Amino acid sequence: MTQVPHLIEVRNLVKRFPLGGGLFGRSDKAVHAVSDVSFHIARGETLSLVGESGCGKSTVGKCLAQLIPLTAGEITLDGKRIDGLSRAQLKPVRKRLNVVFQDPFSSLNPRMTVEDLVAEPLRSHGMARSRSERQNRVGDLLEQVGLPREAMARMPHQFSGGQRQRICIARALASEPDIIICDEAVSALDVSVQAQIINLLMDLQKSLGLALLFISHDLAVVEHMSDRIAVMYLGRIMEIADRESMFRHPRHPYTRALLSAVPLPDPGAARDRVVLTGDVPSPIDPPSGCYFRTRCPMATERCASEVPALREMAPGHQSACHYAESV
């Protein structure tokens, strides 16, 4: 029996940014932004990608959205390669896969009305051809994200940050995509507004059967909305698991450290605090073996010589630690 491919499959993704300099402006050095990253996203599923700033989350999102070329690896959508396509070949892919970025202030052209902003993808994909059809659809989309239809006549600066992010979401929904990549989409918002936008995304996901790749540096933010979580460190996935398994029984010392910093809902509850010492090493010259070893309380000589593979510790729960059994 042939296996049905997942909506998204990322295999052995590598992204390096070559550095200038050296003789003739060339250099062999590069920023190792993403190293050998593999994961899948099922239809209607939320996968969250978490880790500290600079660990390569956005780069994964940009590679997935085909905004930057891959150095190596492959990405498929419903089993078909989407990396390395021409502009024209990418057009139908862009209809199915959209991105919402962190900053709702710079993502919206300040000189366009909300109607034009939300209708732009409809026009570009030849979806609602007449003006009245487009207006109807824009009105429906605005209502879907919790804004009044009348908002279409206004300009982006007339809205708050949370409302602008709703406009960005309406725009991302316009082409009826299968997946939306939310790159730190709530990070610039106040905590109460963050919760509203997360609830909106969860509602939309349920009602539309959308898949989400939710990128965030904050484990507390992703806890409630994720089906699965992948933890990244210095361009590699350290651990990937379903939400419950990840929070209940983390199998990587880095995840344990991240989780120990997440405030517990019950202030009386105890959790061992794991404080990481030292800085994240430079992605230009990452450590040998396990990238986390220079800050890991469990590191041994083996960790300096052998890159730990992601190993299955429980169904669907993989950890890239030689000592995952003892974490």
Ligand SMILES: Nc1ncnc2c1ncn2[C@@H]1O[C@H](COP(=O)(O)OP(=O)(O)OP(=O)(O)O)[C@@H](O)[C@H]1O
């Ligand atoms: N265009 C670029 N040229 C050179 N280096 C880059 C480029 N884009 C990203 N990087 C580097 O790649 C690494 C990964 O960056 P990335 O933005 O993907 O991390 P991130 O986890 O999303 O962090 P943040 O949340 O701060 O954006 C970082 O070291 C960053 O400086």
